[in-house]
Amino acid sequence: MCGIIGYIGRKSAPNIILEGLRRLEYRGYDSAGLVTIHTGQFELRKKTGRINDLAAVLKKQPAHGNIGIGHTRWATHGPPTDANAHPHLDQSGKIALVHNGVIENHQSLKDKLIAKGHTFQSQTDTEVLAHLVGEYYKGDLTEAVRLALKDVVGTYGIAVIHVDHPESIVGARRGSPLLLGVGRDENFLASDVSAIIAHTRRVVYLNDFEIVTLTGDDFQVSTIEAATVTPQVREVEFAAEEVERGKYPHFMLKEIFEQPRVVENAIRGRISHDEATGKLGGLNLSPAELRSVDRLIFIACGTALHAGMIGKYLVEDLARIPTETDYASEFRYRNSPIDKNTLVFAISQSGETIDTLAAIRECRRKGHKTLGIANVVGSTIAREVDGGTYMHAGPEIGVAATKTFVSQVTIMTLLAVLMGRMRHLASTRGEEILRELETIPGKIERILKQNDAIAAVAKKYCEANNFLFLARQYNFPIALEGALKLKEISYIHAEGYPAAEMKHGPIALIEPRTPSVFIAPKNSVFDKTMANIEEVKARKGPVIVVATEGNIEIAKKADDVIYVPDTLECLQPLLTVIPLQLLAYHIAVMRGCDVDKPRNLAKSVTVE
Numbered sequence: 105m106c107g108i109i110g111y112i113g114r115k116s117a118p119n120i121i122l123e124g125l126r127r128l129e130y131r132g133y134d135s136a137g138l139v140t141i142h143t144g145q146f147e148l149r150k151k152t153g154r155i156n157d158l159a160a161v162l163k164k165q166p167a168h169g170n171i172g173i174g175h176t177r178w179a180t181h182g183p184p185t186d187a188n189a190h191p192h193l194d195q196s197g198k199i200a201l202v203h204n205g206v207i208e209n210h211q212s213l214k215d216k217l218i219a220k221g222h223t224f225q226s227q228t229d230t231e232v233l234a235h236l237v238g239e240y241y242k243g244d245l246t247e248a249v250r251l252a253l254k255d256v257v258g259t260y261g262i263a264v265i266h267v268d269h270p271e272s273i274v275g276a277r278r279g280s281p282l283l284l285g286v287g288r289d290e291n292f293l294a295s296d297v298s299a300i301i302a303h304t305r306r307v308v309y310l311n312d313f314e315i316v317t318l319t320g321d322d323f324q325v326s327t328i329e330a331a332t333v334t335p336q337v338r339e340v341e342f343a344a345e346e347v348e349r350g351k352y353p354h355f356m357l358k359e360i361f362e363q364p365r366v367v368e369n370a371i372r373g374r375i376s377h378d379e380a381t382g383k384l385g386g387l388n389l390s391p392a393e394l395r396s397v398d399r400l401i402f403i404a405c406g407t408a409l410h411a412g413m414i415g416k417y418l419v420e421d422l423a424r425i426p427t428e429t430d431y432a433s434e435f436r437y438r439n440s441p442i443d444k445n446t447l448v449f450a451i452s453q454s455g456e457t458i459d460t461l462a463a464i465r466e467c468r469r470k471g472h473k474t475l476g477i478a479n480v481v482g483s484t485i486a487r488e489v490d491g492g493t494y495m496h497a498g499p500e501i502g503v504a505a506t507k508t509f510v511s512q513v514t515i516m517t518l519l520a521v522l523m524g525r526m527r528h529l530a531s532t533r534g535e536e537i538l539r540e541l542e543t544i545p546g547k548i549e550r551i552l553k554q555n556d557a558i559a560a561v562a563k564k565y566c567e568a569n570n571f572l573f574l575a576r577q578y579n580f581p582i583a584l585e586g587a588l589k590l591k592e593i594s595y596i597h598a599e600g601y602p603a604a605e606m607k608h609g610p611i612a613l614i615e616p617r618t619p620s621v622f623i624a625p626k627n628s629v630f631d632k633t634m635a636n637i638e639e640v641k642a643r644k645g646p647v648i649v650v651a652t653e654g655n656i657e658i659a660k661k662a663d664d665v666i667y668v669p670d671t672l673e674c675l676q677p678l679l680t681v682i683p684l685q686l687l688a689y690h691i692a693v694m695r696g697c698d699v700d701k702p703r704n705l706a707k708s709v710t711v712e
């Protein structure tokens with residue numbers, strides 16, 4: 105998961121590329137580099153570390169020119185070193201290339217090139233691709249890229265320039281996102297729109313096996329088979345300031361505080377009180393087709409899968425349809441029996457997660473209808489499923505997903521009500537859920553007001569090295585999500601478990617230095633969960649409880665309580681996740697972690 109950007113136009117390329125890389129840094133941040141063409145020469149600067157480290161190099165050794173490409177890396181082949189940083193040059197030193205993805209057959213390609221006398225400066229698969237383009241170059245860079253990519257097995261989003269052709273940049277994609285930004289007398293290539301939104305809102309999303317040649321005032325798109333493509337220029341729906349941090353110290357905190365608006369955006373125009381149902385227009389399935397669905401499978405990764413797990417509880421509870429969830433990376437190889445009335449639903453905020461995309465493609469290969477829930481308009485998953493729903497949550501820059509999770513759960517709720525009201529869900533029940541859903545933004549606001557109190561709880565436990573998160577039923581996926589949030593930004597080992605399951609092993613971990621976080625709002629399984637809390641207390645384990653406002657009894661049992669407003673049991677995850685997001689955030693900050701760019705992680709996982 106790297107970030108790439110290209111610029112060609114009348115302005116100075118280095119500054120535009122550097123700023124674009126800052127916007128892409130959340131995609132990968134172990135090294136960075138750029139190359140421009142100036143007075144017939146490459147000006148190449150690359151450095152291990154963050155974008156600021158590259159900026160420091162450029163301050164000492166400025167680069168010039170109005171054409172260039174840049175890259176911020178998440179290492180796949182070869183450790184983060186200056187030599188392994190992109191851009192990479194071909195054997196002639198006249199072609200420069202940046203790449204996001206994995207060239208799976210890079211070793212066999214490298215062996216053939218070495219046999220032809222090529223020498224390599226890095227351990228990367230990307231440098232092999234640069235040499236391969238150089239091997240095919242006979243004067244036409246686009247043709248050389250096309251021929252080279254035909255030899256490649258794997259995924260790529262690339263930008264390529266030739267020092268003797270300062271008038272054009274060549275881009276291509278397969279499996280890794282790449283878009284063209286259409287400016288006035290300038291054009292851009294980028295991994296995602298946040299890198300160029302400050303310059304243009306007009307974009308062309310490239311599809312797999314497409315190649316683009318761009319100049320300062322034009323662009324041509326073709327396929328790897330040299331067929332001409334008529335590109336669709338789209339208008340991006342969010343503004344530049346949405347990728348700014350504003351008054352917040354971290355994007356993650358900003359995005360946590362955006363959640364009331366995010367829920368409002370997710371339900372806007374999607375509730376019909378007259379019919380007491382949800383309205384999801386983009387599913388592209390008729391009521392009869394939706395009614396014929398007799399099995400639902402949610403596939404996703406990470407936080408998105410946790411949203412799908414809540415979707416399972418919602419759909420089975422409200423629509424009575426057998427529903428399962430699966431890791432996309434497992435599902436794609438599991439060969440699950442799917443029949444014509446099984447509906448596969450992909451959940452992905454980025455819409456580019458390669459495991460989820462591959463699972464969708466596996467279903468489509470077998471002729472099955474697939475739907476998707478995505479945040480990024482025009483993303484690959486959004487374009488390849490048969491229908492679906494956009495989250496309209498705005499760009500999520502923090503690597504740890506927060507607002508997009510709450511958006512996904514909101515949409516799941518609408519989907520469950522919609523499917524339920526086509527079957528056995530009474531209008532009164534449907535209306536009750538929808539009316540309560542409309543109060544959730546205000547209830548999230550009330551929880552956010554406890555931010556300082558939650559920070560105080562975080563301070564008590566930020567030295568711990570292990571955490572357990574425990575809950576039942578609708579809140580069990582929240583236990584998993586709370587554990588994921590904590591581990592991915594604070595690096596503390598944390599496990600989520602069904603509360604009752606604790607007795608079947610994890611209870612062995614209980615001891616005074618291991619806090620247990622219980623999500624125990626007032627609901628049908630509260631008493632059972634209380635029994636589990638007692639079991640932990642009896643073994644001197646510290647207990648933090650997320651409880652319903654007014655439950656003063658719990659304060660006598662727990663070491664710390666974080667209260668959330670009361671709501672319907674099926675809507676509780678939308679509230680109980682908020683304290684856990686803030687708890688993880690504050691603990692990570694107190695431990696000096698880079699909250700927005702946690703080590704080893706990247707925002708969009710486009711490698712398998």
Ligand code: AGP
Pocket residue numbers: 405406407408451452453454455456457460503504505506592706707708709
């Ligand atoms: C969540 O905090 C993680 N950053 C990660 O698990 C993420 O949810 C997962 O990679 C799926 O991403 P997607 O929603 O873009 O497909």
